[in-house]
Amino acid sequence: MSHLQALQQRMLQAVLADRPPQSRDLQDDARADTSTRLAIYRNGYRVRLRDALATEFPGLGVMMGRRFGSLLDRYVEAHPSGHYNIRWHGAGVAAFLEYGLPWRDKPALADMARLDWAISTSFDAADEPVLAAADLAGVSAHAWANLHLLLQNHLQILSTHYNVDAFRRAADHNDKRPRMRRHDAARHLLVWRQALTVHYRSIGMDELSALSGAIKGEPFAALCERLSEYRDPADALPRMASFLHRWLADGLISRWLLD
Amino acid sequence: MQPAEAMTIEKNTDRLPYLGYGLGLRVEHYESLLEEPGNVEWLEIVSENYMIPGGRPLVWLDKFRERFPLVMHGVSMSIGGTDSLDEGYLARLSALARRVEPAWISDHLCWTGVQGINLHDLMPLPYTEEALTHVVDRVRRVQDVLGRRILLENVSSYISFADAQLTEWQFLAAVAERADCLILLDINNIYVSAHNHGFSPLDYLDGIPASRVQQFHLAGHEHGEKLLIDTHDAPIVDDVWNLYVEAVRRYGMVSTMIERDDHMPPLAELLIELDCARLLAKPLLRAAA
Numbered sequence: 001m002s003h004l005q006a007l008q009q010r011m012l013q014a015v016l017a018d019r020p021p022q023s024r025d026l027q028d029d030a031r032a033d034t035s036t037r038l039a040i041y042r043n044g045y046r047v048r049l050r051d052a053l054a055t056e057f058p059g060l061g062v063m064m065g066r067r068f069g070s071l072l073d074r075y076v077e078a079h080p081s082g083h084y085n086i087r088w089h090g091a092g093v094a095a096f097l098e099y100g101l102p103w104r105d106k107p108a109l110a111d112m113a114r115l116d117w118a119i120s121t122s123f124d125a126a127d128e129p130v131l132a133a134a135d136l137a138g139v140s141a142h143a144w145a146n147l148h149l150l151l152q153n154h155l156q157i158l159s160t161h162y163n164v165d166a167f168r169r170a171a172d173h174n175d176k177r178p179r180m181r182r183h184d185a186a187r188h189l190l191v192w193r194q195a196l197t198v199h200y201r202s203i204g205m206d207e208l209s210a211l212s213g214a215i216k217g218e219p220f221a222a223l224c225e226r227l228s229e230y231r232d233p234a235d236a237l238p239r240m241a242s243f244l245h246r247w248l249a250d251g252l253i254s255r256w257l258l259d
Numbered sequence: 260m261q262p263a264e265a266m267t268i269e270k271n272t273d274r275l276p277y278l279g280y281g282l283g284l285r286v287e288h289y290e291s292l293l294e295e296p297g298n299v300e301w302l303e304i305v306s307e308n309y310m311i312p313g314g315r316p317l318v319w320l321d322k323f324r325e326r327f328p329l330v331m332h333g334v335s336m337s338i339g340g341t342d343s344l345d346e347g348y349l350a351r352l353s354a355l356a357r358r359v360e361p362a363w364i365s366d367h368l369c370w371t372g373v374q375g376i377n378l379h380d381l382m383p384l385p386y387t388e389e390a391l392t393h394v395v396d397r398v399r400r401v402q403d404v405l406g407r408r409i410l411l412e413n414v415s416s417y418i419s420f421a422d423a424q425l426t427e428w429q430f431l432a433a434v435a436e437r438a439d440c441l442i443l444l445d446i447n448n449i450y451v452s453a454h455n456h457g458f459s460p461l462d463y464l465d466g467i468p469a470s471r472v473q474q475f476h477l478a479g480h481e482h483g484e485k486l487l488i489d490t491h492d493a494p495i496v497d498d499v500w501n502l503y504v505e506a507v508r509r510y511g512m513v514s515t516m517i518e519r520d521d522h523m524p525p526l527a528e529l530l531i532e533l534d535c536a537r538l539l540a541k542p543l544l545r546a547a548a
Contacts, residue, residue: 004390005341007420008373008382015378025385027419029457032485040417040488041380048379080376084335084348085307127313196315 015041016080049076049089056090057116059168062177063109071103090117108180111160115168115200118156118191122198125154130194131253133245139256145221146259149214149244151252156191157203157211165189165200194251206230210243211252219259274473275363275441278328280533281516287523289319293326297530298537303516304359306333310351320359329359330474330514332443333366335377336401338411339384339394340370349404356405363473365410365443368394368431385420386430391437398438410473411435412443415451415480415489427452428466435471442467444510445476445518446503447495451487460502464509475515477503477536492521495532500539507540511547515540 007025014021020038028034050072054061061068075096081089094113097103103110130152139147166178188208191200203211209226218226220240227236247253279300284292292299302323309320323329335348356364369381384390402408413431425433435442444467453460479493495503495517507513517532 002341002389002393004385004387004393005373007385008341008370011382012373012376012378015380016376025420025422027421027423027456031455031457032417034418036485037417040483040486041378041382044380045378081372081379082375082377084337084345084371084377085310086377086379124311124314124316127317193314196318 014038015045017042046073046076048086049081052086053090053093056087056120057093057113058171059116059164060093060109060112062171063112063164063167063180065177071097074100087120090120093117108160108162108164108182111158111162112164112167114158115160115164115189115191118158119168119198119200122154122156122191122193125193128152128154128254130251131248131255133248136248136256139258143258145219147220148217148257148259149220149223149247149253150255150257151211151214151247152192152254154193155211155215155252157208158189158191159186160189161186163187165202168200192250192252199250206239207243210240274470276328277512278330278362278514280537281327281330281514282529282533283332283516283518283520284323284329285519285523288526288529291526293322295526296326297526298533299327299530301328301330301362301514301516303330303332303518304361306331306352306355306364307335309359310348310355317358324359329361331356331359331361331364332412333364334381335371336366337369337371338366338397338401339368339382339390340373341393342373342375344397344400349401353405363410363441364405364407365412365474367414368411368434369414381414383414383416383418383420383427384430386423386425386427387420388424391425391430391433394434395438398434398440402438402440408440410441410443412445412476413448413452415445415448415455415487417455417486417488419456426458426462426466428463432467432471435468440471441473442471443474443476444472444506444513445478446506447476447478447480447491447499448489450499450502451480451489455486461505464502464506467510469510472510472513475503475506475513476518477515477532478518478520490521491518494528495535500535503536504539504543507543512540512544 010025014023020035020042023034023038026034026037053072064071075093079092083089094110094117097113098110161183163181170178188203189200190203206227210223213223213226224236224240227239231239281301281303282299284302284304309316333352367381369383371380371382372378411434431442449460449463453463477495478491479495481488481490481493515536517529519529
């Protein structure tokens with residue numbers, strides 16, 4: 001190990017330390033001792049990460065209120081940043097809440113973090129083509145059964161028992177904190193970006209099933225078959241047509257393929 | 260990454276184009292800069308903000324690219340770091356450069372992390388022969404990857420190392436000469452570091468070769484309890500303006516910009532500061548002409 005490498009490792013440990021140590025590597029002078037000087041880097045590291053995380057997790061901020069700051073501090077202490085883009089330090093927040101004490105006993109927090117992070121990662125996901133209704137006009141009637149709808153790659157589906165979307169909405173619109181609600185049945189939230197704006201909405205079990213089928217690459221006929229599990233088979237096709245209409249309007253589909 | 264010898268860059272101490280007076284592009288000013296750009300002649304983007312797959316930031320970037328000359332300024336190259344150069348980072352930086360076609364690309368003379376941990380700060384180097392050799396080698400490799408000379412900026416610092424063999428300006432000048440790169444001189448950073456370490460900012464200016472200076476940064480700072488803190492969140496103070504005049508006196512016409520990162524004022528306030536830079540430089544440049 002070079003002298004420079006060893007020095008940088010000691011500086012790194014000094015910045016990450018609970019209390020900045022006096023360091024023999026550093027020049028002392030009458031203006032400030034080395035501990036005071038290192039404290040500027042130490043505090044700067046924590047403040048920058050806290051600010052970046054607070055920006056990425058506004059819904060979690062509303063949900064946790066005054067306890068949000070201490071969560072961020074604990075996360076920053078436990079997880080040094082490993083990516084050059086400070087924003088990506090947020091990638092581990094949901095898992096930290098899911099498995100770490102004392103938060104793991106409150107699963108709404110991890111669900112909230114997952115929604116915030118899905119919105120954040122959709123914001124600058126890769127641009128893809130958006131299929132318009134007119135693009136499907138050329139598909140002949142007999143070909144529809146074998147039609148594959150390719151969804152936007154950035155589209156994400158989350159499951160939760162809590163009204164986490166209400167907290168995110170409150171953060172987005174600067175509204176007052178909603179009441180936490182737990183639903184017996186899991187709720188499913190769809191997160192996607194249409195043009196330049198990220199959207200999220202809850203979806204029912206039948207739409208979840210159809211979307212899951214499309215993501216797996218199943219043809220249109222199979223998507224209709226999935227819907228027949230939730231309602232009268234005779235209603236499956238009109239229901240799928242209704243979903244297709246909405247997916248096109250929401251910009252969820254990037255292109256189509258035929259077998 | 261290509262090996263260092265795979266491509267050579269012609270040693271050329273000529274400056275890149277002179278762009279005039281510009282601003283650091285920030286989200287808060289996106290709309291006003293497109294509607295009423297005033298006297299802004301060019302923009303500096305923070306590279307990492309646009310090293311992303313898609314979405315809104317790149318749409319804005321393309322709009323600005325149509326209207327202004329752009330330069331790219333990074334904060335994460337860690338040119339003085341002892342971890343391997345991040346090839347993924349350099350590949351994304353190269354891809355962004357192909358999209359933007361910037362007049363030049365800059366980063367900082369610093370290290371930002373080690374052992375895979377990123378401190379998201381511009382950590383100063385020990386100004387030693389060992390560090391100099393290390394940085395020069397990495398600058399050459401980066402320039403080979405990017406296919407162009409880069410600019411390195413002096414950072415504000417709060418620590419200095421006991422085993423330093425060179426002054427900061429000797430180190431910066433030596434890196435520029437040996438690696439054949441250019442210099443982005445942050446006037447505020449010189450002022451802040453001079454105060455924090457007790458050196459003369461004029462000695463600093465005198466020690467930097469004029470032929471290497473391609474760009475100036477101007478910014479504000481804060482007074483900490485004992486030291487000055489480089490916050491970029493306040494107007495430029497008189498002492499920094501005076502140092503800027505001294506820099507213009509020494510280096511002549513250098514592309515100059517104001518770098519404001521926090522407590523963002525309306526664009527009009529920055530345009531006044533930009534006019535101030537013009538007014539201060541004008542008589543010196545006229546006299547030189």
